[in-house]
Amino acid sequence: MPPSAITSSASLADRLEDLLPQTQCTKCGYPACRPYAEAIAEGRASYNQCPPGGQEGVARLAQLLGRPVIPLNPEHGSEQPRRLAVIDEAVCIGCTLCIQACPVDAIAGAAKQMHTVIDALCTGCDLCVAPCPVDCISMVEVTPGRTGWQAWRQEQADAARARHAWRTQRLRRDKEENDARLAAKAAAKLKEVEAAAAGTPEEQAELARKKAIIQAAMERARLKKLQAEQASHPTDSEQA
Numbered sequence: 490m491p492p493s494a495i496t497s498s499a500s501l502a503d504r505l506e507d508l509l510p511q512t513q514c515t516k517c518g519y520p521a522c523r524p525y526a527e528a529i530a531e532g533r534a535s536y537n538q539c540p541p542g543g544q545e546g547v548a549r550l551a552q553l554l555g556r557p558v559i560p561l562n563p564e565h566g567s568e569q570p571r572r573l574a575v576i577d578e579a580v581c582i583g584c585t586l587c588i589q590a591c592p593v594d595a596i597a598g599a600a601k602q603m604h605t606v607i608d609a610l611c612t613g614c615d616l617c618v619a620p621c622p623v624d625c626i627s628m629v630e631v632t633p634g635r636t637g638w639q640a641w642r643q644e645q646a647d648a649a650r651a652r653h654a655w656r657t658q659r660l661r662r663d664k665e666e667n668d669a670r671l672a673a674k675a676a677a678k679l680k681e682v683e684a685a686a687a688g689t690p691e692e693q694a695e696l697a698r699k700k701a702i703i704q705a706a707m708e709r710a711r712l713k714k715l716q717a718e719q720a721s722h723p724t725d726s727e728q729a
Contacts, residue, residue, distance in 0.1 A: 502530040508549045510638065511646040512541040513592035513653050514614035516566045521592065521653060529554075540566035541613070543637020571640035572613040572628040574606045580625035587617035587626060593652040612649050672710055679703045 506526035517538040519525040528534035529550065536550035537559050544561055551558045561568060574595075576587070583601040595611040598604030606617075618626045632640035682699050 502527045504553055505529050505536075505550060506650075508542075508546070508553060509539060509646070510541045510546065510612075510641050511650040511653065512612035512614045512641075513649065514541060514612070514616065516540050518565065521657075522650070535559075535562065537562045538565045540568055541571075541637070541641065543568035543639075545638040549638075568636045570630045570634070570636050571632040572615065573608055573611045573631050574613070574615065574617050575627050575629050576604055576606055577625040577627070578603045578605060580623050582623055582625075584622060586620040586622065590616045590620045592616060592656065593649050594656050595652075610649075610652065612645075668710065672707065675703055675707050675710070679707070 502523075503526075506523055509522040509526060511522050513521045515521070517525040518534070519528060525534060525538070529536050536554060536556065537547045539546050539550075540561065542549070544558075547561055548558045574587075576596075581598075581603050583598060583603060585598065585600050585604070587604060588596045588598060592614060593610055593612055595607050596604055596617060597607060613628065615628050618628065682696055682703065
């Protein structure tokens with residue numbers, strides 16, 4: 490793919506993303522709104538797969554793409570009033586699974602303590618419902634009679650996108666820091682094994698076995714990090 494085509498595709502993806510409601514609900518079949526926008530721009534997905542945007546959302550995307558307005562694909566859900574997650578605090582066991590599932594950090598709480606949803610931040614994605622082991626989360630309609638973009642403002646979409654981006658960045662940073670700690674621990678353990686005095690053949694064999702295990706683990710971590718870096722920064726040949 491020539492560089493000009495890449496630039497054009499990225500620009501189109503940006504404009505498509507601006508038209509999505511940013512609920513990050515995954516109902517479109519993609520892990521977030523941005524990947525869905527990129528898939529539309531690249532011709533890998535249709536522009537009628539976003540239930541939160543509803544029929545108006547389809548019309549917005551169609552206008553940008555210069556395509557006809559088509560019905561919302563029912564395979565991805567139906568257009569509905571906006572909903573909020575509500576936690577039955579008397580039943581909540583503080584497992585934190587809902588917090589981990591929320592794509593916009595709209596749930597507050599700590600391990601083994603009661604959780605609560607911050608209404609102003611909730612996008613109604615309902616991703617927190619399924620992981621709850623005690624079924625204490627319900628989705629409540631808050632815009633009866635108003636669906637799709639009629640139930641959701643652009644300001645709310647912009648704020649949700651910013652929170653999702655911050656959460657994604659935070660999780661990536663936490664993972665990198667954890668990986669670094671594990672790598673340092675493995676390197677220290679390897680030095681400890683290499684420095685250990687081995688007397689009998691059995692002891693030498695055991696030390697060699699431990700060294701091989703640690704080295705293999707370190708190599709797997711190195712390859713995993715390299716793959717992640719390549720995925721984030723594809724080479725020119727991969728982009729072509």
